[in-house]
Amino acid sequence: MREVYQEQLGVLADELASMSTMVGTAMERATKALLEADLSLAEQVLDEDVQVDEARARVEEHAFGLLALQAPVAGDLRTVISAIHAAEDLERMGDLALHVAKTARRRHPNAVLPQDVQPYFAEMGRIAVKLAGRVRTVIRTQDVEAARGLEEDDDEMDDLHRHLFTVLMSPEWSHGVAAAVDVTLLGRFYERFADHAVSVARRVVFVVTGKMPTG
Amino acid sequence: MREVYQEQLGVLADELASMSTMVGTAMERATKALLEADLSLAEQVLDEDVQVDEARARVEEHAFGLLALQAPVAGDLRTVISAIHAAEDLERMGDLALHVAKTARRRHPNAVLPQDVQPYFAEMGRIAVKLAGRVRTVIRTQDVEAARGLEEDDDEMDDLHRHLFTVLMSPEWSHGVAAAVDVTLLGRFYERFADHAVSVARRVVFVVTGKMPTG
Structure with missing residues (x-):
């Protein structure tokens, strides 16, 4: 029973890791579509x-x-619920990648960005893709330190986002x-993308340590 | 056992209904703070x-x-998981109400809005507060028709939001x-507020009918 359960948890992690890859690829393509006014990529x-x-939906x-068949408790229950949350993030x-792509398409053949x-967007795109990759790693390794590393990338994203506003307002x-x-x-789409990546990583920390990181 | 369980589900619904009231009040005050540059309200x-x-966190x-003590299955399990999602929404x-209030505070003593x-914002605020009230009713009554009614309010919000953009772009x-x-x-904060309200209502429909409404 226990073995089957561990195997099923493994499948859940595989699905989440594969979702991370998908959304990283989507954001990479959406950013390229935005920067290069590439309609087919959008x-x-x-x-x-x-x-x-x-x-x-599969997750x-x-x-x-x-939950229905194994009725997990304590840590195992926490893992399954966190997986549901992570899939939502x-x-x-x-x-959010879709919103970026839609903006690129809406303005085509014009470039959206002055x-x-x-x-800024090349850099925010790069960080977003990096964050998606890190989320994948964190899901795979359940490495709490790696999960904390995402917060730094998110800070970088926030700095860029803030600076972008000073450019806009100047x-x-x-x-x-x-x-x-x-x-x-x-700007807000990229910033929110990073927030959700951090949120997934925090859930992994929660699963491993039993404590939700604050910040 | 079953009776205790029903009672506990009732407590869960109470907590969600109370959250609906809180966020409705928050959005009402934030909108007033925004429209009247009222710092103390913000x-x-x-x-x-x-x-x-x-x-x-309590939910x-x-x-x-x-989940741990009762190990619910089928419909009951769905209800509990939906409650977790609804609390997140x-x-x-x-x-989002907080973001509106922060914007009002940031620009104080100036008005944020031309x-x-x-x-537009008076109206979007009104619809947002109405949606929070409807969410409360839907949680209380589990009325699928009432839940569908939220989609109309959300359409109204989307129309206002779209029209706001034509004003901005003109x-x-x-x-x-x-x-x-x-x-x-x-504008985006109000639109997202409405989206999350609809999402809660859809989860209630899912709990009652076993089918997630599309749209």
Whole structure:
């Protein structure tokens, strides 16, 4: 019984790791679509989001099966519930990548971003993809230190996001209101993507240590 | 055993209903703080958000207790897991009210909103508070029709949100980029608040019917 249970938990972790890969790839493509006004790449992200939603549904079904058949307690129960939460965060990360791709598509063939903010988004995209990769590692290894490492990347994202706002608000901003609105929302999508990545990592810490990290 | 279990489920519903009240009140006050540049009201929302977070922690603890001690299956299991999800949505609604209050505080003693978009936010605030009230009713009554009613309010919110964007993007916008950035983010906070309210209602439908509504 116990062995079967461990095996099933392993399948759950596999599914979550695979979701991390999916949303990392989605954000990588969405960022490229945004920076290069690449319509087909944007549409690929749009088409493939359903796979993230399906994976999330599978995690939830699987977790339900585990809860109903195995009635886990204590740490095992915590693991299964955390997996359900993590799948929700990961699905939301996929949605945020989708929002980026939709913005790129909406403005096509025009570029969404004025040239002077492009480096910010290249960098925010890079950090987002790195965070998705780290989430995968943390799920695989359950390494609490690695999970804490995500907070640093998230701080970096927050710094970029804050700085982006000073650029937007500066009197030198010459790209008008419409571009500012797009940049504001896009900035928020990347920032939220990072928040959800941190949230998954914190759940892993919770599973391993029994304590939810604060901060 | 069964009776105790039903009683505990009732406590869980009470806690969720009370969270709905809290986040509705928070959004009502945050909107008033925003529209009237009322600093003390904004600070009240900021101070009281911790109560929403605590309520959410209680729901989760309570749900864990139920899962560990009662090992519910089928519909009962679904109810408990949905309660955990609903608490997460409600906590997020509280955070969004908090973001509105923070924006009001940041710009104090200035008003955040140019006069011509104030009616939009008065209306979006009204719908948000109405949605929180409806969520409470749906949790209390488990009325599937009432739950579907939330989708209409959400459509109204989306319409307002879309229209707000046409105002922002119009060449007549004369309030500059900084105000546009604030309005963009604020609009998104209200829209997300409504999305989370709908999500709670959908979970109730799922609990009652066994099917997750699509849309």
